[in-house]
Amino acid sequence: MEIRGSSGQGGSGPGAITPDGSPVELYVDTGAHGEDEVIASVLPPRADILELGCGTGRITRPLLARGHHVVAVDESPEMLAHLTSETVRSSIEDLRLDRRFDVVLMMSFLINAPDEPVRRRLLETCTHHVRPGGVVILQRHDRASFAEPLVMDREDHRLEIHEVEHLPGDIDAATMTHTVAARTWSQRVVVQNFTDDELETLLAEAGLGKVGYLTPDHTWLTTHLL
Ligand SMILES: C[S@@+](CC[C@H](N)C(=O)[O-])C[C@H]1O[C@@H](n2cnc3c(N)ncnc32)[C@H](O)[C@@H]1O
Incomplete structure (x- = not known):
């Protein structure tokens, strides 16, 4: 990737x-x-x-x-x-x-x-x-938020953290999928932890x-x- x-x-x-x-x-x-x-x-x-x-x-x-x-x-x-x-x-x-x-x-x-x-x-x-x-x-x-897949529901907003990967060099990757009022967006995020x-x-x-x-x-x- x-x-x-x-x-x-x-x-x-x-x-x-x-x-x-x-x-x-x-x-x-x-x-x-x-x-x-x-x-x-x-x-x-x-x-x-x-x-x-x-x-x-x-x-x-x-x-x-x-x-x-x-x-x-x-x-x-x-x-x-x-x-x-x-x-x-x-x-x-x-x-x-x-x-x-x-x-x-x-x-x-x-x-x-x-x-x-x-x-x-x-x-x-x-x-x-x-x-x-x-x-x-x-x-x-x-x-901690990318440690493992999870689902959070806040009022009418669902956030799913999935496709979690722990990469070499203390880098984490995950897909964040938001669903609000039957509309869904996904964003792939890669972060360097410190x-x-x-x-x-x-x-x-x-x-x-x-x-x-x-x-x-x-x-x-x-x-x-x-
Ligand atoms: C996840 S959104 C969060 C927006 C806002 N900080 C908030 O919390 O509501 C990240 C925003 O940062 C902007 N952004 C990300 N990297 C950027 C960069 N290198 N230069 C300028 N804008 C950037 C994106 O276009 C986007 O609007």
């Missing part, structure tokens, strides 16, 4: 599908599940936020509602069409704005990209755009440190310019 550099490997289902396989209509219909609360816990008032990989603005909207300013970045024009905030269409790796932010937010396990040069470039984008004294907020993959030490080494190589974990499972973390 040829593995794409980013964690999303491709997908299928009704409506537009992004290059990494994310289904646009699924994200239009999905709200926040507490992610905004975790993020808000470390935001200064009226923060200037750069959100990388914003999708349809599922988390952008609650951040705007809290009085923050968000520049939302995604490579998918179909995703960005749903945003009401300032947007930039770009790959995260290539983004170089002449502007620094109080907060750089990169969630959705993008940091677990299986390709090391891609991971480095993603983090270099975070380093480039955070102001001195600002904070980078990252969400990483929870290795220990905390491995992640902190990667951050340090990108000029980031002073790591703080926001959740007991260490999937949400903050980091700062060294």
